[in-house]
Amino acid sequence: MLVSLVYRGRERLKIGLTRSMQTFDYLIVGQGIAGTSVAWHLHWANKKILIIDDPQLPCSTRVAAGIFNPVTGRKLVKTWLADELFPYAKSFYQRIERSLETTFYHPMEMYRPFRNEAEKERYLSLAKEESHQPYISTAQTDYPSSELIHAPLDGITIKQAGWVDLPNFLDQSRNYFEKLGSYLPAHFSTQDLTVADDGVLWQNLRFGAVINCMGVGAEQEKLFNWLPFNPVKGQIIDCFMPGYDLNTIVNQGIFILPQSEEMVRVGATYSWHDLDWNTSQEGRAYLDDKLRKLVKRPYKIIAQQAGIRPSSKDRRPFVGRHPQHERIYILNGLGTKGVTLAPYFAGQLTKMLLFDEELHPDVNINRYFSLYSNPGSM
Numbered sequence: 060m061l062v063s064l065v066y067r068g069r070e071r072l073k074i075g076l077t078r079s080m081q082t083f084d085y086l087i088v089g090q091g092i093a094g095t096s097v098a099w100h101l102h103w104a105n106k107k108i109l110i111i112d113d114p115q116l117p118c119s120t121r122v123a124a125g126i127f128n129p130v131t132g133r134k135l136v137k138t139w140l141a142d143e144l145f146p147y148a149k150s151f152y153q154r155i156e157r158s159l160e161t162t163f164y165h166p167m168e169m170y171r172p173f174r175n176e177a178e179k180e181r182y183l184s185l186a187k188e189e190s191h192q193p194y195i196s197t198a199q200t201d202y203p204s205s206e207l208i209h210a211p212l213d214g215i216t217i218k219q220a221g222w223v224d225l226p227n228f229l230d231q232s233r234n235y236f237e238k239l240g241s242y243l244p245a246h247f248s249t250q251d252l253t254v255a256d257d258g259v260l261w262q263n264l265r266f267g268a269v270i271n272c273m274g275v276g277a278e279q280e281k282l283f284n285w286l287p288f289n290p291v292k293g294q295i296i297d298c299f300m301p302g303y304d305l306n307t308i309v310n311q312g313i314f315i316l317p318q319s320e321e322m323v324r325v326g327a328t329y330s331w332h333d334l335d336w337n338t339s340q341e342g343r344a345y346l347d348d349k350l351r352k353l354v355k356r357p358y359k360i361i362a363q364q365a366g367i368r369p370s371s372k373d374r375r376p377f378v379g380r381h382p383q384h385e386r387i388y389i390l391n392g393l394g395t396k397g398v399t400l401a402p403y404f405a406g407q408l409t410k411m412l413l414f415d416e417e418l419h420p421d422v423n424i425n426r427y428f429s430l431y432s433n434p435g436s437m
Contacts, residue, residue: 081263081264081265082107082264082265082266083107083108083109083264083265083266083267084101084106084107084108084266084267084268085101085106085107085108085109085266085267085268085269085270085412086108086109086111086259086261086264086266086268086269086270087101087108087109087110087111087270087272088111088112088247088269088270088271088272088273089110089111089112089247089271089272089273089274089276090110090111090112090118090229090232090233090242090272091118091119091120091121091229091272091274091397092120092123092225092228092229092393092397092398092401093272093274093390093391093393093397093401093405094110094112094270094272094390095110095228095229095232095233095401096151096390096401096402096405097270097272097390097405097408097409098110098232098236098241099151099155099232099405100405100406100408100409101409101412102236102241104409104413106413107241108236108241109241109242109243109264109266110233110236110241110242110243111242111243111244111245111247112233112242112243112244112245113244113245113246113247114244115246116276117336117366117367118229118274118366119274119275119366119367119368119369120225120229120274120397121225121226121229121366122293122295122364122365122366123225123293123366123368123397123398124222124295124314124316124324124326124327125222125223125224125225125228125398126220126221126222126308126314126316126398127145127148127220127221127222127223127396127398127399128169128217128220128308128310129141129145129194129217129218129219129220130191130194130195130217133178135182135185135186135191135195137190137191137194138396138399139375140403140419141194143403144399144400144403145219145399147399147402147403147406148398148399148402148403149164149166151402151406152164152223152228152402155228155231155232158235159231159232159235161227161231162224163223163224163225163227163228163231164221164223165221165222165223165224166219166220166221167220167221167222167306167307167308168216168217168218168220168307168308169216169217169220169307169308169309169310169314170200170202170210170214170215170216170217170307170308170309170310171214171215171216171217171309171310171311172202172208172209172210172212172213172214172309172311172353173210173212173213173214173215174212174311175212176212179212179213182214182215183197183215186215193218193219194217194218194219195215195216195217195218196215196216196217196218197215197216198216199213200213200214200216202214205355206355206356207302207303207304207305207354207355207356208305208309208315208353208354208355209352209353209354209355214311216307217310220308221308222308222316222398223398225398245262247261247273248280249280249281249282252269254384254386254387258386259386259387266386267386268386268387268388268412269386269387269388270388270389270390270408271283271387271388271389271390271391272389272390272391273391274367274369274391275288275290275367275368275369277369277389277391278290278369282381282384282387282389283377283381283389283391285427285430285431285432286371286377286389286391286392286424286427286430287371287372287373287427287430288369288370288371288372288392289331289370289371289372290331290334290367290368290369290370291329291330291331291367291368291370291394291395292328292329292330292331292332292333292334292335292365292366292367292368293326293327293328293329293330293365293366293367293368293395294326294327294328294338294339294342294343294346294363294364294365294366295324295325295326295327295346295363295364296324296325296326296343296346296347296350296360296362296363296364297318297322297323297324297325297360297361297362297363297364298322298323298324298325298350298358298359298360298361299321299322299358299359299361300321300322300323300354300356300357300358300359301321301356301357301358302321302356303317303321303323303354303356303358304317304320304321305317309353311353312349312353313325313326313327313346313349313350313353314326314327315350315353315354323358325346325349325350326346327346328342328345328346330342334367335365335367336365336366336367337365338363338364338365339365342363342365343360343363347360368393368394368395369391369392369393369394370392370393370394370395371392371394374394375392375421375422376390376391376392376393376394376400376404376422377389377390377391377392377422377424377427378390378391378404378407378408378418378419378422378423378424379408379411379418379422379423379424379425380411380424382424382425382428382431383431388408388411388412389424390404390405390408404418404419404422407419407422
């Protein structure tokens with residue numbers, strides 16, 4: 060009988076797994092947004108999975124605010140594949156909510172105050188474009204007279220935006236798969252894998268295939284360290300803001316995301332340097348300065364978090380099969396838009412695994428096979 064370790068709070072409990080559970084269809088490494096999305100898709104396909112995740116390692120998904128936004132940046136660029144990604148993500152999260160009888164998917168409009176007259180003119184012109192019309196409303200609002208935020212020129216409203224409570228999504232999913240015997244807290248190293256013609260061995264367990272969803276940790280593993288990762292550090296702050304009761308996301312250089320009563324989450328910073336998981340005074344000061352210029356209410360910063368987003372050089376996810384090992388796969392490099400990218404491309408990867416369907420060419424890691432030059436190594 061195989062004995063595994065399961066952590067609940069600070070206790071370490073031993074549970075027995077029957078011999079019939081020693082063979083699985085898929086090993087999913089990592090239980091962030093990528094790994095959890097793959098797990099649900101394979102579970103719905105009636106595949107036998109095991110998710111392993113090291114609870115001692117930091118997780119960028121747990122730091123992320125979970126905002127999804129179909130129109131981004133100062134130029135109001137329509138999010139890549141928005142017409143496909145957003146409906147798919149909505150269906151994905153709501154299906155899980157029904158299954159778990161909980162709520163973590165929160166549709167919410169986003170309000171973007173105009174900074175100046177030139178920006179106002181430019182945004183109103185962009186809003187007339189056919190591709191943007193499903194996502195932007197230019198109707199006048201009451202915000203110019205708001206006692207909460209500065210919006211003297213008014214602004215535009217982004218539709219089909221919102222946020223996912225990612226810690227709740229991860230915790231609820233983990234509990235579900237743990238009850239099924241499909242989750243195990245464990246450290247992973249490529250050196251522990253043995254790839255054979257008929258499967259992959261890890262810790263005396265046999266799998267049909269392994270899917271790497273380790274986030275930035277994949278950069279350190281030999282299997283996929285040749286991919287051009289471009290990690291980005293981000294910081295957010297949580298603030299107590301008495302009297303602030305807007306039920307919308309406000310975005311002007313930073314976002315203000317309402318949480319519980321009179322609590323808001325504010326972010327985010329972007330840094331390609333000092334890539335650690337530590338918060339900084341510089342990050343705090345940057346967000347504090349931006350927030351003071353945007354809100355009219357006093358507030359108190361009560362918490363600060365930092366995370367490292369697993370981004371890619373071309374800002375497209377890494378999805379697909381290893382160039383040498385046919386039983387090794389990856390879903391990674393989701394960057395700042397993992398909330399919508401993960402469900403959609405987890406679905407594509409599942410179809411590749413089960414039906415050998417083609418991946419979207421912009422995400423297939425075969426676009427980088429020329430960088431792989433270490434055959435025979437694990």
